Amino acid sequence: DGQATRCLAHVSENSVRADAGAGPRAGPEARDVPGEGLVPEIVLRAVLSGGVAAPAESCTRGGSYWTGDTAKPILLRDPADRGAGVRTVIVGGNYPSLAVVRVPISRRAGGAFVLASLRRDYFTLEDILTFETVGQTLGVAFAHQRAQWALRERVKELTCLYGIAAVAGRPRVALDDCLREIAALLPPAWQYPEITAARITLDGREYLTHGFTDAPDRLSARIVVNGAERGAVDVVYTRSAPGKDHDPFLDEERSLITEVGRRVSLIVERSEADLEAARLQEQLRHAERLATVGQLSAGVAHELNEPLAAVLGFAELVKAAPDLPGAAADDVDRIIKAALHAREIIRKLMIFTRQMPTTKVACDLNQIIREGLYFLESRCRTQGIEVKRHLEEDLPLVMADPSQIQQALVNLVVNAIQAMPAGGALKVDTRSEADRVVFAVEDTGPGMTPDVQRKLFTPFFTTKDVGQGTGLGLAVVHGIVTAHGGTVDVRSGVGTGSTFEIAIPIGRSAPAGPVEAR
Ligand SMILES: Nc1ncnc2c1ncn2[C@@H]1O[C@H](COP(=O)(O)OP(=O)(O)OP(=O)(O)O)[C@@H](O)[C@H]1O
Numbered sequence: 017d018g019q020a021t022r023c024l025a026h027v028s029e030n031s032v033r034a035d036a037g038a039g040p041r042a043g044p045e046a047r048d049v050p051g052e053g054l055v056p057e058i059v060l061r062a063v064l065s066g067g068v069a070a071p072a073e074s075c076t077r078g079g080s081y082w083t084g085d086t087a088k089p090i091l092l093r094d095p096a097d098r099g100a101g102v103r104t105v106i107v108g109g110n111y112p113s114l115a116v117v118r119v120p121i122s123r124r125a126g127g128a129f130v131l132a133s134l135r136r137d138y139f140t141l142e143d144i145l146t147f148e149t150v151g152q153t154l155g156v157a158f159a160h161q162r163a164q165w166a167l168r169e170r171v172k173e174l175t176c177l178y179g180i181a182a183v184a185g186r187p188r189v190a191l192d193d194c195l196r197e198i199a200a201l202l203p204p205a206w207q208y209p210e211i212t213a214a215r216i217t218l219d220g221r222e223y224l225t226h227g228f229t230d231a232p233d234r235l236s237a238r239i240v241v242n243g244a245e246r247g248a249v250d251v252v253y254t255r256s257a258p259g260k261d262h263d264p265f266l267d268e269e270r271s272l273i274t275e276v277g278r279r280v281s282l283i284v285e286r287s288e289a290d291l292e293a294a295r296l297q298e299q300l301r302h303a304e305r306l307a308t309v310g311q312l313s314a315g316v317a318h319e320l321n322e323p324l325a326a327v328l329g330f331a332e333l334v335k336a337a338p339d340l341p342g343a344a345a346d347d348v349d350r351i352i353k354a355a356l357h358a359r360e361i362i363r364k365l366m367i368f369t370r371q372m373p374t375t376k377v378a379c380d381l382n383q384i385i386r387e388g389l390y391f392l393e394s395r396c397r398t399q400g401i402e403v404k405r406h407l408e409e410d411l412p413l414v415m416a417d418p419s420q421i422q423q424a425l426v427n428l429v430v431n432a433i434q435a436m437p438a439g440g441a442l443k444v445d446t447r448s449e450a451d452r453v454v455f456a457v458e459d460t461g462p463g464m465t466p467d468v469q470r471k472l473f474t475p476f477f478t479t480k481d482v483g484q485g486t487g488l489g490l491a492v493v494h495g496i497v498t499a500h501g502g503t504v505d506v507r508s509g510v511g512t513g514s515t516f517e518i519a520i521p522i523g524r525s526a527p528a529g530p531v532e533a534r
């Protein structure tokens with residue numbers, strides 16, 4: 017094959033020079049024809065493919081070519097020259113005696129070495145047969161070395177793939193760690209590990225091994241997840257590979273990088289599917305928890321409503337009694353206040369558990385927001401909060417219960433105000449999207465930790481002091497929005513404020529936009 021030919025052609029050249037040096041001195045005039053070499057390429061190729069046809073005295077049974085007079089023509093069958101059949105060639109040159117001895121390596125690969133002499137009829141058939149034995153021994157040695165080398169490369173390649181499988185198979189390993197470890201597994205699988213560096217890029221994130229640079233000697237494979245290109249696996253030689261001037265990489269390395277790219281793609285795909293499954297699980301658990309709490313509190317709220325009404329009613333009666341001592345009147349006031357607070361909790365609970373009937377009508381969200389904010393703006397002003405409104409004009413009407421939507425808005429705005437005791441900015445936006453209308457309440461408060469965000473909608477979850485918050489505000493928002501078939505979205509980070517975004521579907525019976533005349 018090409019590899020062996022080239023390599024052995026070098027070897028043969030050297031041995032000829034050695035021979036020329038040992039025999040009669042070869043002056044500068046004895047140099048080979050430039051570009052032709054000692055043996056023309058066509059002759060070498062013919063010998064390698066067993067194509068020397070005649071004359072009989074120029075070939076051996078082992079397929080070598082030899083002559084005592086290169087001025088005589090020989091017949092060649094050049095395998096590259098398809099269809100042309102046999103060709104007559106005169107080797108010529110300064111060495112009348114020439115032997116191109118075959119080095120059989122395998123059925124497909126072989127080489128040759130060349131011996132030449134300035135003397136005519138220098139070699140005997142016996143010499144050539146001896147050389148052929150040497151050639152066969154050389155061939156066996158080469159074959160052995162190649163097999164060992166191929167085995168070593170294959171072992172490295174398999175070790176790399178096995179390592180990748182092991183990393184990917186470990187339970188609960190983060191994708192980041194996984195990719196970093198895989199990058200580290202790549203250089204040892206290449207021919208020159210000491211000058212090899214690897215990089216895995218995914219969505220702009222990079223996982224590098226030591227010394228990675230954008231060197232010109234590089235192999236790459238794309239990372240494609242669900243049909244989308246997301247990154248690449250790159251392997252580079254940080255310096256030029258020893259003894260390789262053109263293509264520094266092996267075919268095996270090319271297939272290896274492709275395989276690594278394919279596997280990394282699968283690992284990313286699987287990891288993302290796992291994350292999504294876990295998220296859905298969590299969402300389901302959360303919904304179940306909310307439903308349980310809802311059922312429980314619906315019952316409690318219902319049971320408490322009656323005794324509480326009695327407490328309030330009788331407290332009012334006591335308060336109206338004549339000659340009530342001043343201290344007792346104050347206490348009754350406290351009882352009434354506490355009972356009202358309890359009733360408020362029950363009311364919120366009943367909204368949350370959807371015990372409150374919703375009466376949906378086509379309504380203008382902008383209008384609801386203007387009215388809702390009207391009562392809260394003075395409170396904002398005294399607290400140094402600037403209120404910004406961006407209400408989209410011509411917002412489609414939505415089918416909704418206006419008082420409940422207002423309740424949801426007020427709960428969000430009150431939370432925002434409570435989050436900015438030292439002032440800040442409150443932004444309320446509306447916009448329409450495809451088949452829904454969205455309103456967002458944004459504050460510049462302290463934001464929330466991921467832990468708080470996870471528990472936000474759980475009834476009775478509050479970070480506020482007793483008496484300050486019931487922890488039902490957002491549970492109520494959730495109940496209302498769910499009853500309207502909408503969604504609540506939260507974006508928040510510690511120090512970056514919070515945004516609550518509520519989307520309500522427009523609903524079928526809401527008047528649609530102008531109907532086009534046909
Ligand atoms: N805009 C916000 N900024 C920071 N934290 C918030 C914000 N909104 C809600 N939270 C956090 O979420 C918790 C739950 O809010 P939620 O409205 O459900 O109850 P609450 O405000 O504590 O009590 P309630 O609304 O019943 O008076 C709050 O205690 C607070 O920690």
Ligand SMILES: [Mg+2]
Pocket residue numbers: 427430431485488489490
């Ligand atoms: Mg609240």
